[in-house]
Amino acid sequence: MKKIDWYIVRKFLTTFFFAIMILAxxxxxxxxxxxxxxxxxxxxxxxVVVNYYKNFVPHITALLFPLFIFIATIxxxxxxxxxxxxxxxxxxxxxxxxxxxPYAVGGxxxxxxxxxxxxxxxxxxxxxRIDFExxxxxxxNFRYASDNMHLGIAKGLYVYLQNFNFNNYMGNRFTAxxxxxxxxxxxxxxxxxxxDTTRKIWKLHNVVVRTNDSAxxxxxxxxxxELNYPFSPLDLNKGDAIKEALTTPQLIEYINAETLRGQxxxxxxxIEKERRSAQPFAGxxxxxxxxxxxxxxxxxxxxxxxxxxxxxxxxxxMFQQLTNTFATKSTLDxxxxxxxxxxxxxxxxxxxxxxxxx
Numbered sequence: 466m467k468k469i470d471w472y473i474v475r476k477f478l479t480t481f482f483f484a485i486m487i488l489a490x491x492x493x494x495x496x497x498x499x500x501x502x503x504x505x506x507x508x509x510x511x512x513v514v515v516n517y518y519k520n521f522v523p524h525i526t527a528l529l530f531p532l533f534i535f536i537a538t539i540x541x542x543x544x545x546x547x548x549x550x551x552x553x554x555x556x557x558x559x560x561x562x563x564x565x566x567p568y569a570v571g572g573x574x575x576x577x578x579x580x581x582x583x584x585x586x587x588x589x590x591x592x593x594r595i596d597f598e599x600x601x602x603x604x605x606n607f608r609y610a611s612d613n614m615h616l617g618i619a620k621g622l623y624v625y626l627q628n629f630n631f632n633n634y635m636g637n638r639f640t641a642x643x644x645x646x647x648x649x650x651x652x653x654x655x656x657x658x659x660x661d662t663t664r665k666i667w668k669l670h671n672v673v674v675r676t677n678d679s680a681x682x683x684x685x686x687x688x689x690x691e692l693n694y695p696f697s698p699l700d701l702n703k704g705d706a707i708k709e710a711l712t713t714p715q716l717i718e719y720i721n722a723e724t725l726r727g728q729x730x731x732x733x734x735x736i737e738k739e740r741r742s743a744q745p746f747a748g749x750x751x752x753x754x755x756x757x758x759x760x761x762x763x764x765x766x767x768x769x770x771x772x773x774x775x776x777x778x779x780x781x782x783m784f785q786q787l788t789n790t791f792a793t794k795s796t797l798d799x800x801x802x803x804x805x806x807x808x809x810x811x812x813x814x815x816x817x818x819x820x821x822x823x
Contacts (some may be wrong), residue, residue, distance in 0.1 A: 466570070469554065476545075481537040485526050488533065492525045493518050500602055509601045517597040520590035524709075527587050530579055531748040532778045534572065536756030536771070543770040546762040561821045572752035579745035584713040592710035605818055618696045620725070621645055626658075629701055634660040639669065641694070651676045660769035666693050674764065708737040732792050735799035743803045750810050751781070757817035781806055 466474075497504075499520075504514060525531075545551050554564060612628045627638030639658040643651040656671035683723040711719060720734050754777070759770045784806040792802035 466567070470570070473545075474571045474737075476541045476711060477538065477568065477571040478574075480541040480812040481534060484533050484537050484540075488529065489522045489526060493521065496521060503602045507601045509597075513540055513597065513601075519595060520594040520597075523582065523587045523590045524594055527579070527744075530575075531744060531751050532781070534575060534748040535751035535755050535778055536774055538568070538572075538752050539759045539774040540758055540767065542759035543767040544579060544761055547767060549762065551760050561818075564760070565753065565818075568752055568756045569749075572749040575752075576745040576749045578588065579748060580742065583741035583744060588710055588712045588715075591605060591706075595706050595710050614701050616700060617723070618700075624694065624696070626701070629698065631698060634662060634698055636660075648679060649677055660698050661691075665697070666691050685768045708734050713738065713741060732799050736789055736792055739800050739803040743807055747781070747807050748808060748812070749816050753814045754810065754817060757814070757821055760821070781810060784809060 483660040493598070542551070551564070555561065592731040598651045614626045614629060615623065616625075617623050621644050623642050623644070625638075625640040625642075626636040629636035635657060636659075637657045639653075639655040641651075642649060652675045653669075654673045654675075656670040658670070659668045660666075661668055669690050669692060670688070672690050674685045674687065676683045676685075707719075708716060716734065716738055720731055723731055723734075755774060758773060763769060787803040788797065788805045
């Protein structure tokens with residue numbers, strides 16, 4: 466690493482962190498303007514609000530991390546090209562491959578930082594952020610009542626509740642089904658259930674049990690009964706936000722536990738797990754693309770380079786959302802879905818790099 470390398474690395478990192486800082490400030494102002502009524506009406510302490518925005522900043526910056534690396538790379542590289550600095554560097558006998566070394570160093574450094582943050586730091590911040598929103602922002606009905614819940618609690622055992630109230634731990638229209646292959650062995654239906662928080666058991670009322678051994682069916686009515694099902698009300702209150710609040714080891718443990726329970730659609734959690742590794746590498750790939758695009762001095766200058774960068778960013782987001790939708794709604798493997806945009810843009814980076822060598 467020579468002085469010119471450190472010069473490029475310094476411009477790269479300062480431009481990136483300046484852009485991220487501006488994004489963070491604007492996002493905090495917009496978010497506060499949307500939530501200020503709830504914060505004031507529920508009398509959230511100042512220290513708690515400050516802590517919320519301390520955790521909100523990592524969340525919003527991680528969301529747009531690769532795109533801001535891309536835009537920062539294009540912005541400062543285009544300015545260097547406009548001032549003929551890159552022409553001077555390449556005219557001195559430096560190859561384009563050698564010229565890309567500081568970009569690889571800067572992009573690699575941000576990639577490592579993002580990897581660590583995605584797997585361990587940001588989930589901890591998200592947990593505190595989500596707790597604040599549940600306490601001071603979301604409505605009480607949102608926090609305390611749920612409707613039409615399906616849950617796999619063991620292999621071949623599924624439960625359903627029409628609604629559940631977390632204030633009195635009471636649910637209506639409870640159903641538990643035991644399935645072996647394609648055969649429904651037993652279906653238990655209760656008019657309402659109550660969870661005993663002291664004994665950790667479920668109390669069922671006005672129960673109807675239907676059993677089927679493929680030869681004949683049997684129907685039994687029981688006024689009241691108690692069962693020790695392997696789930697609690699806490700399991701009913703786990704929304705999609707939980708995946709953002711778990712560190713990667715905790716997320717893997719959660720996925721494994723839900724798989725053992727027989728939960729079938731875990732693709733959103735698998736996508737989140739893979740995204741945490743794929744996103745930082747996307748930033749590195751976009752760094753190389755940005756350097757290749759903006760290193761040539763053209764008539765349109767920085768404006769054309771930035772417009773092209775924003776257009777490519779939009780294409781990247783479109784690919785990402787498209788593949789994630791296929792993984793969530795169809796049979797596309799989450800690992801493939803998350804890495805497809807990186808593979809496509811990696812090929813684009815290679816093509817642009819080879820064009821620069823001509």
